[in-house]
Each structure stands twice: as C-alpha cells, then as structure tokens.
Amino acid sequence: MEQLKDTRKDIRSLTLEQLRDYFVAQGEKAFRGNQIYEWLWKKGAHSFDDMTNLSKSTREFLDGHFVINHIRVDDMQRSSDGTIKNAVKLHDGLTVESVMIPTATRTTACVSSQVGCSLNCEFCATARLKRMRNLNPDEIYDQVVAIDQQSRSYYNRPLSNIVFMGMGEPLMNYNNVLKSIDKITGDDGLGMSPKRITVSTSGVPKMMMKLADDQPKFNLALSLHSAINEKRVKIMPFNEQFPLEDIKEALKYWYDITGTRVTYEYIVWKGFNDQMEDVQALVEFCKVIPCKVNIIEYNSIDDARFEQASKEAIDMYEHELEKNRITVNIRRSRGKDIDAACGQLANKSS
Template sequence: MSVKKNIREFTLPELKEYFEAIGDKKFRAMQAYEWLWKKNARSFDDMSNLSLELRKKLAEEFELKPLTVDVTQHSSDGTLKSRFRTFDGHLIEGVIIPTEKRSTACVSSQIGCSLACKFCATGLMERKRNLHFDEIYDQVALLNEQSLKMHGTGLTNIVYMGMGEPLLNYKNVLKSIERITASDSMAMSPKRITVSTAGVAKMIRQLGDDKVRFNLALSLHAATDEKRNRIMAINETNNIAALIDALNYFYEQTKNDITLEYVLLNGENDSLEDAEDLVKVYRKIPTHLVNVIEYNSVAGIDFVKSGEDSTQIFTDYLAKHKVNVRVRRSRGKDIDAACGQLANKDKVA
C-alpha cells in the first residue's frame, strides 16, 4: 500500500501536472489550490466545485492534515487563546491580541520547546516535534477566522512568539511565511510579520543570506553573558557578542526592523546596572525598539515580575540614554495566554 502524500506540499504547477496526468483539465488544479490556500478546506469533501468522483480520487491518493480547534478561552481584556489539535493528537496554542487598530496573532512553531529558558512555561515542556509549514499556516487561518468573528476584522499582524523556537524549525517557518504572504493565499505583507528568537546566531545569519522580508525580534532578557547564562541556557553556545555580530549581519543584508525583547525579573535583571548594560548592547545593534515586558507568573517557577517603581526607574534610565523603549503590558493573564505562559493547560474559561 502506497503512502499518501500531503497535497499541501504540492505547488500549483505540480498540481497541474497531476491533473493532466489523470486526464483532467488544468483549471481543476487551480480550483483545488484555492480550496487549500484561500478557502481553507478542512477535507476534500469541502471542495464542492469538484466532482464527487474527483474528490474521492483525491482522498484516495492524498492526505490533508488540518489543525482543529480543541478549546478556545476568552480573557476579560479581549485576548483570545485557542488550543489546537494536530492530526497526530498533539496540542499547541495560539493567541489573538486585539487593540483598537490591530489584531495580532501569536503563533507557535514547535510542539513544546527544547531550550528550557528558566522563566518560560513552554520551556518546562518536552519538545515533541517541529510543526509542519501547513500546521503553522492553519493556526494563522483559524485565528484569522476567529478575529473576523469576534472583532469584525481580520488579522493585521503575526508574531512567531508562541510555543517553540522558530529558528530551530527554520524551513517550515520560512515556508509558512511564504504561504501566508503569497498573493494566491492570505497575501499578508511580510512587514507585518515578526519572528522572535531566543538567539540562534547561525540561523540569524542564515535569515540575512536568505534576504527575508519579515522583521526579527531577539529575546535578550539579560545584557551580560553571566546573567543571560543563568536564565537562558542557549547563551552558553550563542553568547551576546555572537548575537550582536549576527544581528548586524542580518540588518546589513535585509534592512528589516530588529526589536530587543527584555522581560523584567525582580532582583534578577532590573537594576540600574542592568539598564546600563542594556544601553551598551543597544548601541551595538541597529535595533529600532526595546520592548520591556512584564513578567507573567508561571506555576513551578520562582521568578516574579518587577514592581511598578523598578520598571519605571529602569525604563526612565533607558529613555534618558536615548533608547527607544516601550513597556509591553501583559494581555490574557487570566487565561494563561500572556508572554511565557503557553503550556497547554486544561483550564477552560
């Protein structure tokens, strides 16, 4: 018995070749392609403008592995979190963060994570596998449908800041962005997409070589190797100097925006000395913004967020030294949808 191929791995020219080979017309390929990438068909039976016989043949020869929505939770602040189930029974999470002018989707790239950053709920999980490009695409498509239904507007922005390290699933992440931005699909501008990394220097340089058009965010969270090693094990093999070099290379090759993400941890990285160290790093990178992030508590992790006074003193120091800084307030904390909290909990709101 032959193994079925994933039909979404086929390009439009390849589908045209297939339909010609079975004696059908080329335009059937375009019809099927539209169902796959514009109409978001969940099965071959959905492709209503194809004959029953053709739909049956496609189902016999190909497989379609869509994500399904397992649980959706609604926060009091308007944030929406969905837990998705993969074809093989794994669970991942994605979030919609609405504002007056934007509807931002936060999507996952892996099932679990292997980096074990000490402040992150996902880091407590074992990495099961990478998500395939069409599974990442499905998150965006389903969240877009939810955004339209809940807020009357589709997604305006996408951030790869959910579960997993995007640059350790490089090919699938880039392929998903190619599909999301394609004119025959969602046609999202790459400038409205940001990929966040914990800092894989080699792959940051690869993004530059590949001349990607989307933006990049580095989860820095500490501005010296000594402190970053303590909270992010990846720094032991991708130290700050290597990351500075890689980010400069990325910018030289792409001219895309770079953001530094910095979660404030009480007594760990929120002193004036820490702020001074961050200014030094900031001045070595062509970054356009530092996002200072409120820490969100995670069961089993001892870190706590910095107080309002400490946060104000820290950010005032940055601003005084000409750092473009913004405080990113937590959204969706009551449903564990905030930054660092995604961990497939069973709680339903």
C-alpha cells in the same frame, strides 16, 4: 483488530507545479491543480467536499488518494480582556497553543512553530515540555486562518498582525516557518503584508545570519532579558553555546544585509536584572545596531525564583533608555487569567 495505516498523501505537501503535473498524469487538465491549490491555500478548505467547483467524482478521487491534515481548535478560552487562547489539536493527536490578542486598533495572532521547544529558558512554561516535533507549514498557516476567523467573528475585522512568539523556537524550524510565511503572505495564499509579521528568536546566531542572507521582508525580534552574559546564562542556559558576543555579530550582519532594525524583548525580574548595571548593559547592547526595546510584564509560571520587578525598576529602564534616545515600549500583559500571556503556553488544557 489492528487498524490499517492511512497511506493517503498529505496534499498540502505538494507544490502547485506538482499538483498540476499530477492531474496531467491522470489525463486531466493542468488547471485542475490550480483550482485545488486555491482551495487549499487561499480559501483554507478543510475537506475535499468543500471544493464545490469540482465534480463529485473528482472530489471522491481526491479523498481516496489524498488527505488534508487540518488542525482542529480543541478548546478555546476567552479572557476578561478579550484575548483568546486556542488549544490546537494536530492530525497526530499532539497539541499546541495559539493566542489572539485584540486591541482597539489591531488583532494580533501569536502562533506556535514547534510542539514543545528545543531550548531551555528557565522562565518559560513551554520549555518544561519536551520538543516533540516541528510544525509543518500548513499547521502554522492553519493557526493563522483560525485566528483570522475568530477576529472576524468576535470583532468584525480581519487579523492584522502575526507574531511567531508562541510555543517553540522558530529559527530551529527554519524551513517550515519560512514556507508558512510564504503561504501567509503570497498572492496564492492569504496575501498578508510581511511587514505585519514578526519572527521572535531566543538568539541562534548561525540561523539569524542565514535569515539575513534570505533577505526576508518580515521583522525580527530577539528575546534578550539580560545584556550581561553571565546573567543570561542563568535564565537561558543555551546561551553558553550562543553567547551574546556571537549574537551581536549576527545582529550586525543582519543589519548590514537587511537594513532593518530589531526589536529586543526584555522582562525585568525583581532581584535579578533590576539594577542600574543591568540597564547600562542594555543601553550598550542597544548601540550595536538600530533597535527598539519592548519591556514586557512578567507572567508567573508558578516558579518562586521569578517575580515581577517593581514599578520603580521599570521606570528606571524607561528613563535611561529614553535618555539615550532608544525607543522603548512598556508592554502590559494580556490574557493572564487564562494563562495565555507571554511565557505561559504549556498545554494545560491537554
């Protein structure tokens, strides 16, 4: 027997004004919309039954006409270093992954913005997945709420930072990512500081410039990995469409408009970008605008072409960057034993 399609509307696709207008049209008071909106975005309600200050008849009415397409943490793995990886089941059965990274002073959520990815970075496990679709704002928001709850449960403290460095290219899901950040930072949502949010891009110049025009309060990071165009194309083939010269222009535009520095994420591989010429190219690239550099440990995705560079190569990068007064941080990987580290998210659990 064929199953009937659920025709109920996704209630979180409505704005506050639309919710208020809807209830006025039903002969109710407009404030009813405010109550429901607060349950949805401030309290993260999973169902209409959670909305305890509404009458039973109102909750039944809502359940008959609307649906809350809430995510479900389908599988949770905890690393020996405390990192948690969530396999997040979406309402349509697709899966993405998110990660909670705790340190002594903070808890960071690494969230996904697409199912799969639009780009084709050779060193990233997510790139092997076909991009199925963009995530909706509420699906991104739900990942943050779930990790905040885990942080409070395991570490007795709230989530402090968010990075859009999970599955997908955030600037290829531009509108939904910005809407999710509005809900995460808004007084009518989670109320987190935008200064504690970083959106990471592989480098889409047109969208970087659009982002600058929108003057966001959050931070921008660029996954660079090579400041030599010919080399970057080998590991990030889309770089042919978006060459470093175009990215430089977008970065200048970003800084002119926003006045905020950018973080460059940079992996050093053995035999690929571990020579002095690579370091010198990065130093020159860093002169484009004020910036800082995160040197990231490579995390294996079972591809023999890529191998972590030697300690000497990392030290060379650190020395040369510091010599040129460029802020550099060496980032050690977290969650490697559960494939939760940078570049490893690939739905192995699904």
